[in-house]
Amino acid sequence: MNIRYKLALFVTTLALCTHALAAEVNVYSARKEALIKPLLDQFSSESGIQVNLVTGKADALLKRLTSEGANSPADLFITTDAGRLHRAKEADVLQPVSSDILSAAIPSHYRDPEGFWHGLSVRARVVTYIKDRIDPQQLSTYEALTDPQWKGRICIRGSGNIYNQSLVASLIAANGEAATQEWADGFVKNFARDPKGGDRDQVKAAAAGVCDLAIINTYYLGAMINSKDEGERAAASKVALFWPNQANRGTHVNVSGAGVTRSAKNKAAAIQLLEFLVNEKSQAWYASVNHEYPVRPGVAWSETLKQWGTFKADTLNLSQLGKNNPTAVRLMDKAGWK
């Protein structure tokens, strides 16, 4: 072997080693940087795998993934709502993953049956009520919100919002399409105003006397209770949380979650990152930073969540929310839900 060849071999080997050391995983995240970055940094320091993070709006990121197709640099897509995760699966930008660690950590109803996406944190869509004006005895189920006693007293955001679409999709799963159409017709009649704003705005409207009930995701109330904004804290202090449907199927829940992309060039590292995100330590941090529930059973809840007590959650497989989404959208539109 001449010296030049030896040198070439040495350089090649060195390059391969460097490449192996520079293992990386590219993440597209619809979650804000503050809700995920510290955890990704922790993963990097433990595994030596560099994480490149791109954050953006959920729908825009999915559009980007779809248009990039096989050329997408993304390995892992993180987003919120099973309805959106299902959309990503349908758009063919995800691939199935089978991992004993993920299956053991995540209850089966919080992941896609075919492994295309996995839930990472849980949120419930609940009724909040003005404590001064409402006796919680008046409340029971989502279905009962069509009662004429609530005429002009309910605040909820628009039908274009995926959280509402998923709530209606869960009602379709429980009661069928015809009964849910009837429900939506009655529910819309009880709105205090044309839907506008996000979930926090519904609580603010209720606190300002516009309505008596506000339908919101639990973490928004958590955020308002712990807000730096005095107005948000004041509004939150006027409402209490009610867990609907405790006597039957349980409260409607949803997840934030993630899936390995179809285009992943770093599939093994992406799976390793997913598995890291469901370990006990990660789960405790990831859930509490946004006032969510850990997807992994047995992980401690934040102080805010403990105050609301335990509740029975619907165990419907969340992939059903995605499957029922088109019907839900059509039905809400027919009901005149703006």
Ligand code: FE
């Ligand atoms: Fe949200």
